Amino acid sequence: MRENFNDLLWFLVVAEERSFTRAAARIGITQSTLSHTIKRLETRMGLRLLARTTRSVSTTEAGERLRQSLAPRIAEIETDIAALTAYRDKPSGTVRITLSDHALDYLVWPKLRPVLADYPD
Secondary structure: OHHHHHHHHHHHHHHHHOOHHHHHHHHOOOHHHHHHHHHHHHHHHOOOOEEEOOOOEEEOHHHHHHHHHHHHHHHHHHHHHHHHHHHHHOOOOOOOOOOOHHHHHHHHHHHHHHHHHHOOO
16 A cells, blocks of 8 residues: 555656656656656556656646646645644643642642643643
8 A cells, every 4th residue: 555655646746847857856766766666556557647758758638637636635644744743742632640639739730830831732
């Protein structure tokens, strides 16, 4: 599954860049690896997604439809992942502590009060 997802992501980069050279540089792989990956994707799908010439790359009708379908979904996933980093950067949630009133008042609360002020969530 991950391999298929990467293949689709790489297809989007090639479609956006309209060049295997620029797309490979952007992704950080060789042109050959990228070309073989796209060819494997086309073979699996049974469709030509890209029209290649010696000077340019463009999407076929099927490739353009795939690009238009995938691009907003990938952008949405990236936005959702970015929003989730808030959980990593800022503690939140409920902390349950069972202890006596005396321990709460004299031991825990003095240490917990500043933390709650900094992280009210």
